[in-house]
Amino acid sequence: MYLALFLTPWVLMYMASTFVMNHRDWFRGRPAPPPKFELERELTYNGEFPQGAEAKQIAQQILAGLEMDGAFGVQKRGDGTLLINRQDLVSPRRITYTPPDKKLTVERVVFENGAFLERFHRRRGFQQDNAIDDTWAFTVDLFIAAVMFWALSGLWMWWEMKVTRKLGALCLLAGIGLFALFLVVL
């Protein structure tokens, strides 16, 4: 019970985000439009990069220079332009660095409820080099373990209440039957 109370916000978030993703037509349109960006700032980056530095290393240095360390992904275009996607649940940012003029453009994704919930739902584990992401991933694992524990302990509690066995078994068998049917036909 206490674990369920602690994890209530996680259950609510996964429930709401699943509903939004299941009805993407209503909330975001189909296909979901690309995110809208608004310009936050433009500046010249005068820092030097180590010889032969890889895109990830350059991106890390740029983010540190902007005091925006955290989870990110990076892409290098054919012309050398670097696109850094700084992940953030509320305000993800796109940072574009063009080496010839050393220009940095920082753009923020315009907030949208549906996209925020999808980002939350999809944020998961152990792929970034920072403690907060690993901690979040650990809570996701904890949530998974809790879901399994609730399911198993619920089964045990049901079995202990003899008066509910018949109707409970009927519900359980109906659920299993319907699920198996979908497994075969879909």
Add this chain to the structure above:
Amino acid sequence: MATSHFLRRLHLYLALSLLPWFFMYGVSSIPFSHNQYFQRLDEAKGVPLWTKRFERSYEASVPEGSELRAFGAKVIQDLGLEPGGFGAYRQNPSQVNVYIYSFLKSTQVKYFLDQKKVVVEDRRFRWDHFLTGMHAQGGFEQESFLWDLWGVLVDVVCLGMLGWIVTGIYMWWKLPATRIWGWLALSGGIVSFGYFVARL
């Protein structure tokens, strides 16, 4: 008393009916959360994921823009492939991919516009893909009654989760001896969650 009894029974029977979905979402979250581990495990086998079924010349006009469902349906029909859920995506300016999937198997058609040919490939069964495929399925995307029914059940699972929260909180509140620890757990969860929202 009657309300309490009703809510307890609702909590129980709803949970039992939706147990397979609950298990599926729980188990399938593991490969999502640890996808790199499962990817490495599979790569170590050294077996290709996709196997070519056939390749042949083919020509069809591809509409501009990202709405390619009608095109995907035509390709599936023209090539005589088994119908199923599908999606069509522009891989690059000269290639459109059509993915045809069921819970147990997947096929992809690669249409190369400039070469006027298609390559049809089947994906090897992988448990982690099977689970994540089920997990990610939903959304009333297919023109099919059964797929829509699955989407309805996903909604029912969402409502079930909401129902468990409401009835769970009600049942906790009815146990005065657990209130202090319950408040601590609930507020601890809300504060931790808020911290993640602010920091992630």
